[in-house]
Amino acid sequence: MTEKKLLFTKEHEWVLVKGHTARVGITDYAQNELGDVVFVDLPSIGDLVEEGEGFAVVESVKAVSDIYAPVSGEIAAVNEHLEDSPELVNESPLDEGWIVEIKMEEPSQTADLMTQQEYEEFIKGV
Amino acid sequence: MKQTPLAQVHRALGARMIDFHGYEMPVQYVGVLEEHRIVRSRVGLFDLSHMGEFELTGPGALETLSFITTNDPSKLRVGEIQYTMLTDKDGGIIDDILVYRIEEGFFLVVNASNTQKDYAWIERHLHNGTTLRNRTDELALIAVQGPYSAPLVEDVLPVSVGELKSYRFVDTTYKGHKIRLSRTGYTGEDGFELYFPNDLAVTLWDNLMEKGKRLGAAPIGLGARDTLRLEMRMPLYGNDIDQTTTPLEAGLARFVKFDKGDFIGRNALAAQREQGIGRKLVGFTMVDKGIPRQGYTLTNEQGEEIGHVTSGTHSPSLDHPIGMGYVPLDLSQPGTKINVMIRKKSARAEIVKGRFLNQKEGSK
Numbered sequence: 001m002t003e004k005k006l007l008f009t010k011e012h013e014w015v016l017v018k019g020h021t022a023r024v025g026i027t028d029y030a031q032n033e034l035g036d037v038v039f040v041d042l043p044s045i046g047d048l049v050e051e052g053e054g055f056a057v058v059e060s061v062k063a064v065s066d067i068y069a070p071v072s073g074e075i076a077a078v079n080e081h082l083e084d085s086p087e088l089v090n091e092s093p094l095d096e097g098w099i100v101e102i103k104m105e106e107p108s109q110t111a112d113l114m115t116q117q118e119y120e121e122f123i124k125g126v
Numbered sequence: 127m128k129q130t131p132l133a134q135v136h137r138a139l140g141a142r143m144i145d146f147h148g149y150e151m152p153v154q155y156v157g158v159l160e161e162h163r164i165v166r167s168r169v170g171l172f173d174l175s176h177m178g179e180f181e182l183t184g185p186g187a188l189e190t191l192s193f194i195t196t197n198d199p200s201k202l203r204v205g206e207i208q209y210t211m212l213t214d215k216d217g218g219i220i221d222d223i224l225v226y227r228i229e230e231g232f233f234l235v236v237n238a239s240n241t242q243k244d245y246a247w248i249e250r251h252l253h254n255g256t257t258l259r260n261r262t263d264e265l266a267l268i269a270v271q272g273p274y275s276a277p278l279v280e281d282v283l284p285v286s287v288g289e290l291k292s293y294r295f296v297d298t299t300y301k302g303h304k305i306r307l308s309r310t311g312y313t314g315e316d317g318f319e320l321y322f323p324n325d326l327a328v329t330l331w332d333n334l335m336e337k338g339k340r341l342g343a344a345p346i347g348l349g350a351r352d353t354l355r356l357e358m359r360m361p362l363y364g365n366d367i368d369q370t371t372t373p374l375e376a377g378l379a380r381f382v383k384f385d386k387g388d389f390i391g392r393n394a395l396a397a398q399r400e401q402g403i404g405r406k407l408v409g410f411t412m413v414d415k416g417i418p419r420q421g422y423t424l425t426n427e428q429g430e431e432i433g434h435v436t437s438g439t440h441s442p443s444l445d446h447p448i449g450m451g452y453v454p455l456d457l458s459q460p461g462t463k464i465n466v467m468i469r470k471k472s473a474r475a476e477i478v479k480g481r482f483l484n485q486k487e488g489s490k
Contacts, residue, residue, distance in 0.1 A: 035349070036159040038440035039417050039447070041469070057469065059417050061158040061440055062349050083415075 006094070007110055008119035009070045014094060017110055022071050025098040026058060026089060029123050035060040037089040040082040040099065047075045049102060051109065056099055058089060067099060071109050077101040130175035131266050131327035139345055146348060147239040149176040154347040161350035162442040165313055169272035170346035171334055178241030178262045179321065183231035186253035191225065191232055194251050196373055196395075198386040202227035207293040207308055209381055211373055212247060213391030217398060218369035219376070220247055222361070224310065226295055233306070235267075237363045251390070266327040270334065271317030271354075274341040279318050281337040282330070283307060287318070300330060312351065314358035314483065356448065357441050357483040359409050365420055366407060366436040366450055374398050375452065376407045405433065406458040409450050409482060414473035416466065418449035423467040432457060435466060441482055448482045449475070 007015045012030035016023040031037065041057040049055040054066035055075070078100050081088060089097040104110075114122060127150045136143065141152035152173065154161060164170050182191055191199045197210035204227050212220040221240040226233035236244045245260050252258060270279055276287050285298050285307060295308035303326055311317030322330065335343065352362070361367045367376045372395060374382070384396060412418065418438030426432050438449030449466065457464060460479035465472040 035154060036157045038159075039415070041416065059440070061353060061442070062153070064417075064419060 006116055007070075007113035008116065008122075009068070009113060010122065011068045011070075012123075013067060013070050015070045015110060015113055016098075017107065020104050020107055021076060022073070022102045022104055022110065023098050024067070024070060024100050024102060026067065026093055027119070028093050029126075030065075031090050031093045031097070034058065034063055034065055037086045040086045040089065042078045042080075042082065043075050043100065045075050045078060049073065049075060058086075058099075069102065070113060071102055071104050072106070073102040073104040075100055076103040128176070130173055131324040132173045132175065132331055135328060135331055136173065136345070141345070141347060144348070146176065149238060151176060152345070152347040154349045155345050158347070158349040158353060159442045161344065161346045162353050164342065164344045165272045165315060165346055165350065165354055166443055167273065168342040168344075169270060169274040169278050169338060170344055170350070171331065171338070172269040172271065172346050172351060173267075173327075173331070174269050174319070175266040175324075175327065176238040177267050178234075178236040178238060178244065178260070179265050179267075180234040180236065180245065180248065181228075181231065181259045181261055182234060182248070182256060183259070184256045186256035187231035190248075190251060190253045190256045192386060193253070193389050194248060195223075195225070196382040196389065196391070197225075198383040199225055199227070199232065200386065204229055205294055205296065207295055207310060209293075211378065211381060212244060213373065213389075213395070214369060215390055215394060217372040217374075217391040217394035219363070219367045219371055219373060220244065220369060222363055222367060222378075226306075226308065228297075239364055264324060265321050266324050267319060267321050268327070268331060268334065269311055269317060269319045271311045271313040271346075272315050272343075274338075274343070275315070275317045278334065278338050278341055278343060279307065279320075282333050283320075300326060305330075312360060313354040314360070314481070315354075350442075352437075353439050353442055356437055356439055356450070357443055357481070359450065359481045361407070361450075362437060371407070371452070372398060372403075375403050375405055403455060405452045405454055407436070407450060407452050408458050408477045409448065409480075410464060410466075410475040410477045411444075411482065412447040412449075412466070412473060412475050413463075414475075416468040416471075416473040417447045418451075418466045418468070418475070424451050424453060425465040425467060425472065426457060427463055427465070429465070429472065432464065438466075443483050453477070 039059040049069040056067040136152040144153045195210040224235040306321040418435045422435040424433040435451045462477045
């Protein structure tokens with residue numbers, strides 16, 4: 001995974017951009033803080049989301065955590081494996097545990113996101 | 127924040143510590159799901175030293191206890207334990223507690239969140255010739271719970287537990303110190319609770335962990351304690367019962383003895399029994415997706431609000447969401463369809479009878 005260029009938010013989501021599509025998931029730090037994930041409430045394909053808006057929910061045994069849209073756009077895909085295997089978010093947060101893909105109108109909106117190095121600095125201060 | 131004598135041990139074990147009613151307590155070590163499974167299949171150790179312990183002694187102790195609790199302590203012989211409740215004059219539950227009959231009187235175990243409130247309440251209602259002593263700060267408590275709890279306890283303490291029935295206790299010794307061992311717990315599994323002086327805590331914990339290795343024992347945090355008790359539909363004070371609810375509404379009528387003589391709350395509870403309860407604590411399982419959480423609104427089939435979720439979680443043993451809450455009596459029958467409002471969406475649920483988990487299903 002280290003080969004790919006991930007971007008990060010302060011809400012501990014990661015974003016992987018490919019053309020106009022942004023794949024979104026939660027970071028290893030976030031899944032570890034949350035504990036065993038037992039349910040992911042996914043949006044529907046075609047839903048429009050705005051940057052900063054809560055569009056999905058990840059629940060552990062004890063906690064309910066909103067996932068905020070790192071970019072604006074349309075939900076182009078959801079990770080349906082999470083319906084039966086929400087534990088993928090813990091086991092493989094950056095890969096098999098991805099949550100959605102958002103089709104962006106403006107790919108330039110990722111400019112404000114943090115790089116891996118910036119994010120690592122950020123979580124040291126949390 | 128207060129600490130138990132095992133706080134350093136938990137940290138060394140990698141526990142995540144939280145503030146639980148003023149105590150720094152372990153919420154999980156490796157993960158709630160794994161810890162839950164260990165207790166259902168093997169044996170787990172819980173540090174419950176935050177719980178409150180009182181002693182009520184003297185010639186007025188029985189009279190005092192009978193007047194402030196709903197159950198009948200006169201039925202207890204030395205070595206027996208009773209689940210009971212402190213109620214206020216309106217029948218509201220001040221706390222749910224365990225009463226141990228000891229030679230000198232009674233040993234009371236109360237919820238950590240209620241220790242000060244209970245102490246003040248009991249002190250206010252002491253009959254002549256009764257002494258109340260708060261032993262919370264000098265006693266530690268370790269629970270050993272799970273199908274392999276008996277061999278582990280027998281390996282560490284000089285006792286044979288074959289004769290020790292559920293809700294009974296014995297006083298024994300550990301390294302020359304007095305230790306109280308009861309066959310009680312809050313998990314639905316066979317299990318024991320050990321009360322002893324703080325100084326012994328680290329030695330005894332390490333000894334249990336060492337001897338428990340061959341049985342697959344592990345430390346268990348408060349996270350799994352909650353899922354374990356909820357699968358068994360055991361109420362949690364502060365969630366499912368509190369001073370705005372009565373034992374009759376909570377389905378705890380069998381622990382209220384109206385024929386034992388007067389007690390605080392008796393009139394109110396007798397009137398409620400006469401008139402019938404308006405609402406009842408029920409358990410439900412989800413039909414639609416989603417996890418019910420404390421505070422979520424419950425609605426009827428017409429979408430009208432009928433109550434709230436008091437406890438809810440994803441049941442690790444059933445791999446299914448479960449919850450509890452108060453609903454109007456006419457909607458409390460098993461099989462009744464209700465809805466849980468989860469993030470503004472209505473999710474269907476069905477009221478079920480009894481425990482969520484059949485114990486035999488749970489022990490794999």
